[in-house]
Amino acid sequence: MNTIIINHAPLRSTAIFRASKPESRIVLGDDARQAIVNGRTYLDNRLILNNTPVYGINTGFGALCNTRIPDEEITALQENLVRSHACGLGDQVPDSIVRLMLFLKIKSLSYGHSGVCVETIERLIEMYNAEIYPVVYQLGSLGASGDLAPLAHLSLPLIGLGEAKWQGNLFSGADLNHAMGWNPLQLKSKEGLALLNGTQFMSAYGAWLVNQSHHLWQWATLIGAISIDAFNGRMDPFHELLHQVRPHNGQMHTAALIRSYLQESLIATSSKTQVQDPYSFRCIPQVHGASWDALQYVTHVLDIECNSVTDNPTIFQEQDLILSGGNFHGQPIALALDMLCIAMHEIGSISERRIYQLINGHQNLPSFLTPNPGLHSGFMIVQYAAASAVSQSKMLCMPSSVDTIDSSMGQEDHVSMGANAATKCYRVLENTKRVLAIELLTALQALEYRRPLTSSVAIENLMNAFRKEISFMTSDTYMKPAIDQSLQFIESYTVEQAIQ
Numbered sequence: 001m002n003t004i005i006i007n008h009a010p011l012r013s014t015a016i017f018r019a020s021k022p023e024s025r026i027v028l029g030d031d032a033r034q035a036i037v038n039g040r041t042y043l044d045n046r047l048i049l050n051n052t053p054v055y056g057i058n059t060g061f062g063a064l065c066n067t068r069i070p071d072e073e074i075t076a077l078q079e080n081l082v083r084s085h086a087c088g089l090g091d092q093v094p095d096s097i098v099r100l101m102l103f104l105k106i107k108s109l110s111y112g113h114s115g116v117c118v119e120t121i122e123r124l125i126e127m128y129n130a131e132i133y134p135v136v137y138q139l140g141s142l143g144a145s146g147d148l149a150p151l152a153h154l155s156l157p158l159i160g161l162g163e164a165k166w167q168g169n170l171f172s173g174a175d176l177n178h179a180m181g182w183n184p185l186q187l188k189s190k191e192g193l194a195l196l197n198g199t200q201f202m203s204a205y206g207a208w209l210v211n212q213s214h215h216l217w218q219w220a221t222l223i224g225a226i227s228i229d230a231f232n233g234r235m236d237p238f239h240e241l242l243h244q245v246r247p248h249n250g251q252m253h254t255a256a257l258i259r260s261y262l263q264e265s266l267i268a269t270s271s272k273t274q275v276q277d278p279y280s281f282r283c284i285p286q287v288h289g290a291s292w293d294a295l296q297y298v299t300h301v302l303d304i305e306c307n308s309v310t311d312n313p314t315i316f317q318e319q320d321l322i323l324s325g326g327n328f329h330g331q332p333i334a335l336a337l338d339m340l341c342i343a344m345h346e347i348g349s350i351s352e353r354r355i356y357q358l359i360n361g362h363q364n365l366p367s368f369l370t371p372n373p374g375l376h377s378g379f380m381i382v383q384y385a386a387a388s389a390v391s392q393s394k395m396l397c398m399p400s401s402v403d404t405i406d407s408s409m410g411q412e413d414h415v416s417m418g419a420n421a422a423t424k425c426y427r428v429l430e431n432t433k434r435v436l437a438i439e440l441l442t443a444l445q446a447l448e449y450r451r452p453l454t455s456s457v458a459i460e461n462l463m464n465a466f467r468k469e470i471s472f473m474t475s476d477t478y479m480k481p482a483i484d485q486s487l488q489f490i491e492s493y494t495v496e497q498a499i500q
Contacts, residue, residue, distance in 0.1 A: 004103075005029045006110050006125075013302035017211035019103040020096040026106060026125045028118075035112030036121060042317035043115040043190060047071075055313050055324045056193040057115075062145070063409035078192030079159055085152035085196055086162060088137025093150070093201075095165065098133040100204035101154055104306055105195070113309045113316065114194040120185060123158055132176065135163040136201070138423050142407060143416030146310060146328035147201030150419070155195040160184035190313075197311035197328045205422035206302045206333055212429050213295050213344055216436060217288070218495045220347045221254055223440050224284045225261035226462070227354045229455045230446035232363045234272050235262065237282040250289030250296075258284060261499075265456040267447075274363070280353035287350050294343035301336040330418030334401035337418065341425040345393040348432035351439045352386040358446045359383055369445045369473075376476045379442055382483065386438045389431040396424045437487035441470065448472050458499035465489075465498060 004019060007029030018024060043057070053059050053068055060067035061081060069077050093101075106124050109116050127134075134157050140149025156162025157173040164176050177184055187195075227233075236242075238258045243251050262268045276282060313324040359379045361367035370378025400421035406413050444466055447455060454460055470485050489498075 001025055003027055006106055007032050008035070008111060010303070010307040011107070013207045013210050013299060013306050014214070016100065016103065016207045016306050020100045020208060022099075022131055025129050026103070028110070028121065028125060032110040032112075033118060036110060036116065036118045037112075039112035039115050039315050039317060040117050040188075043315060043322075046322065047189060054322050056197075057190045057313070057322075061193070062407075063411040065411065074189045075186055078187035078189065081192040081196060082152050082155050082159060082187070083161065085148045086156055088140035088149045088153050090137050090139035093136040093138055095133045097204045097208055098136050098154070099128065099131075100207055101136065101150070101200045102128045102133075104200040104203050104207070105151070105154065105198065107307070108198055108200065108309055108311065109194060111309050113314050114311050115190040115315050116194045117188060117191065120158070120187070120191055120195075123182070123185060126180075126182075127157070127164075130166065130180070132157070132180075133165045135165065135170075139419075141201055141419035142405065142412070143199075143202060143330035143334055143418035143420070144326070144328055144412060144414070145312065146196070146198045146330065147419055148196050150201040151196045151198060154200075155192070158185045158195070159187065194311045199305060199308075199310045199328065199330050199333060199418065202330050202333045202337070202418040202422040203302065203305050205419075205426060206298075206337055207306055209337065209340060209422070209425050209429060210295070210299050210302050212433075213298075213340060215494070216344065216429065216433055216490075217292060217295060217347065219440075219490050220351060220432075220436055221257050221284070221288050222261055222462075222495050222499070223351070223436055223443060224281075224288065224354065225258050226443040226447060226455070226459055227358060227439060228258070228277075228281050228284075229262060229265055229267040229450065229459065230358055230443045231277065231281055231354075231365075232267060232270070232272065232450065233277045233281045234274065235259075235268050237277070238262075238285065243285060248289055248293060250292030251285045252289070253292060254289040255285040261458055262456050263458075265459070266453045267450050267455050270453060278353070278357055280350050280357060284350070287346055291343040291347050294339050298336040298340045298343075301332055305333055330416035331401065334416040334418035334421045337421040337425045338399040338401045341421065341428050342397050342399075344425070344432050345390075345397050345428050348393055348428075348435040349390050351432075351435050352383070352390045355379075355383050355386050355435075355439050355442050358442050365446055365449055369442065369449070370476070371474055378473070378476065379445065382438050382442065382479055385483070386435045389435050393428045393431045396428050400424065433490065434483070434487060437483055437490055440466075440490065441482060441486040445473060461500060462498045465493075 002024045136153045141147040161173040238255045367373040368378030368380045370376040400417040
């Protein structure tokens with residue numbers, strides 16, 4: 001059991017990803033609890049002592065911001081907000097990401113700048129710890145004022161509405177509260193708005209995507225090294241001196257990894273007849289390296305966002321201020337996730353090109369990597385499958401952040417579309433992972449044709465582990481299970497585990 005104490009210490013997005021695992025549990029720290037109580041007390045006193053309209057607390061929302069709400073209707077205002085905004089569309093969000101949404105909403109509210117009651121946060125923690133996942137939909141957010149529709153669905157069970165999954169079953173919000181022995185919450189001033197304002201939908205996707213991208217990038221570079229030996233490629237393009245004169249961090253890092261993966265490979269040190277290799281081999285440091293640099297930037301953005309207060313208005317009790325601003329606007333995440341989408345697509349794109357080169361009968365490899373081409377098609381169509389995935393990813397790489405649609409009668413006249421950036425990046429990463437699985441399967445098939453020469457110890461270790469699950473193919477076979485097994489291999493092992 002991994003216990004996470006929610007306090008005001010920052011957490012890195014890679015650590016936050018671990019909160020998506022069911023074995024994690026949350027405990028509210030003393031400093032966070034006190035900040036929450038103080039923020040709520042300040043807000044209650046402010047409403048008693050000061051009759052000034054405050055957006056979303058005693059006014060309507062969006063274009064209705066100038067409509068004053070009577071005190072006796074403030075609870076109804078907050079609950080109406082949650083009901084009316086729960087209009088998501090499309091596929092359901094995966095449970096692991098809903099779990100991260102709960103975690104990040106708890107983290108954001110814990111600073112005491114949102115004015116929610118501690119009981120509301122404790123109910124969210126109870127849901128998280130019990131592995132209760134509200135049904136949330138992928139479409140509905142414009143990325144400002146935050147992720148309104150997805151967060152409304154996340155919040156519905158708090159007031160006994162909506163749907164949630166628990167212990168493998170689907171419950172209505174009312175039935176869930178009954179099963180858990182809970183009374184639906186009566187939301188107080190500001191609480192509905194605090195629950196719905198914020199970037200926790202796109203941030204949850206972002207934390208998941210950053211973690212998966214780190215994992216896939218490591219695998220892509222190792223698989224690229226295997227393909228170099230499978231192609232009998234030259235090592236000149238990875239020489240340290242070459243990258244010192246163009247010292248991009250990612251480029252130098254990638255070249256160093258390639259050298260380490262192929263250290264003492266008899267194939268790598270054998271004589272070559274070709275003067276140069278195709279770009280998909282020769283330019284791995286430049287392409288993978290650029291994606292690595294982009295990933296570092298995106299990680300930095302998510303590290304900030306996952307530890308931020310992103311609802312509106314924001315309470316600063318020590319300064320006696322309630323400020324209405326735009327911290328819910330998802331532009332920082334939208335730009336970052338558009339960049340990540342492109343960067344990880346490029347990893348898949350260059351991978352597919354290496355697959356293509358390996359099956360074409362070059363460098364003394366048999367056509368389509370089968371001993372009897374003609375009678376057998378070998379790896380011909382797996383390259384088609386990879387090309388199909390890459391082609392779809394290309395279309396998904398149109399940046400979401402360049403789009404905006406006027407909403408709420410012109411009050412919300414520029415939006416980030418960060419939620420769409422997140423969901424399409426998710427699809428691109430899934431495509432890239434499948435392409436890498438095909439390259440791994442293809443490269444290890446091609447490597448067998450280099451015998452009796454061997455690759456490095458690291459790659460031979462990986463080959464031995466892989467062959468325990470997937471055999472060398474001497475004739476045509478049903479390829480889908482082999483691709484799925486290769487995919488499972490990438491998902492199940494870190495690079496360090498695979499090469500030991």
